[in-house]
Amino acid sequence: MAAGDQRTPGARWTPFFFLLPFLFFLLLFWVIPLIGGVQMSLHANGVGQAKYIGFAHYKALANDERYFTALRNSFVYTLASVVVIVPLALWLAHLLRASFRRLRPVLTFALLLPALTPPSVLAVLFVMVFHGRNGLLNQLFVMPLGFEPINWLKDPDFILSGLVLQTVWRWTGFMTFFILAGMEGIPRVYYEAARLATGSRWRQFWHVTLPQLRPVLLFVAVYLVVDGFSLFSGAYVLLGGSGGTADAGLLTVTYVFLKTRFFDYGSASAISISLLPLMVLALFGCLFLRRRTV
């Protein structure tokens, strides 16, 4: 940006004037709690002047099987939701584009209705409609195929799949909306050029649509990853704030919440802090991807 000097005539503090409110609240509600979290994780639990105990909470975590269960579940849950939602949303966006133009807004809106619904309502609807012996999943799919009805929220083999299914139900429509908006922004010329080169729709999709959608897809993936790791209310209502049978649905935030419930704030903070390196890694992964795309 060589024109920088020209853009900021005179005062050097002008950009900071615009940044100041943001930085103030950043400091007040992010940096300070973060430091507070680090401090909490290094002290024994208690009010006021708690005793400094070094890395004891972290050492305890290293031997805590539930902690690793929670991490693994969160990881599997997040990965599964990205892997299912992104291709499905791409396909739905394609179908919406191919369907009648006039119906498109109504159809899109209907599909993203779950994303507008509070997660706790969503969880209740999900349980009532899909779950249980009389639920649609069992009535329409599992039992006609000759299997025993599955108890999605009690059977440890299926709890995590139940949570993933709920996320898919929640976010697919919303992501479809983003991808559709991205698709509509791709200049027609590209397709005309592609049509001259190849008649195959599949190759047009592969060589024009997909590369053009990369920023959107990146956004969608990042959003889902962050949401996956912060899932709380959905799992809270579905599993009553616990990890479910045999901890099969124990997610990281749920575990933090469980610790808080027993006033084990030190340990709760240690879990949060221990995730930071993972997040930083994810961040650099995204920046790396972004650089390669642009």
Added chain:
Amino acid sequence: MSGQGKTQRGALSLLLLCPFLLAVLVPFLWMVLGIFKTNNEFFQPLGKAFFPVNYEWQNVNELLDGKWVPFWDVFGNSLVVSFGQALGAVTLSAMAGYAFARFTFSGKRLLFVLAVALILVPRQLFAVPLFSWVNEIGLSDSLFGVMLPGVVTGLGVIYFTQVFRQVPEEYLQAARICGATELRVFLTVLPLVWPALLSYGMIHFILTWHEQLVPMLVLTTETKQTLPLALAKLYDVSQRTPQGVQMAASTFAVIPTAVLFALCYRKFRSSLSDMLVH
């Protein structure tokens, strides 16, 4: 492509979309119909009693009269918190995004990376230290304690950085030549990007409307709580709230965000299409 081929393709796509539309709409329809059901009807298998026997408003009345939760207080609180937080987030993010997009200054890259990092750290993970800090500065059990922490958002900053990059430089220069102060220049640009302001405000409103963990920790008085907390209370089995009342509350919880989205739909989509690809 011929007109007939296009129609056929449209019809086929619509057919393929149908199962997905049903999977979304049936539960919501069932929720709304649930308002009119007695507990007994409610727990019948889905196919047998999808529609209620009588359409009576008793459950809605009970909810609105505050028999189970102080509904109007809670609903109002949610509106205030969501609207306030959305307004704050748009203001802060737009200003910061403008600075990132339009100025060069030392430490810019570092600050920007910090903003991106904010996106990737789920707020819920730091709910506990945030909660104790909010207590310390005297905002416990206050709507401000829920509203203010959420006004800082990495997503917003990045979004507005992209938005302000697209404003033509000539526009800013013209304002400067007319002798406008820097703040004035910024204010003259705002009308150009108002669909973006509206879109981001809407998204943030929806996210705040859904937030549960931080309000749960901060707000303790029943009349000061927000809608998701009241919903959790209604859903709690030990409260024995009639199912119809639960469904009425759920329906009312969906209406504001759905209406808001429907109203902003067109603006939001065109502003996204402009931005996502370029």
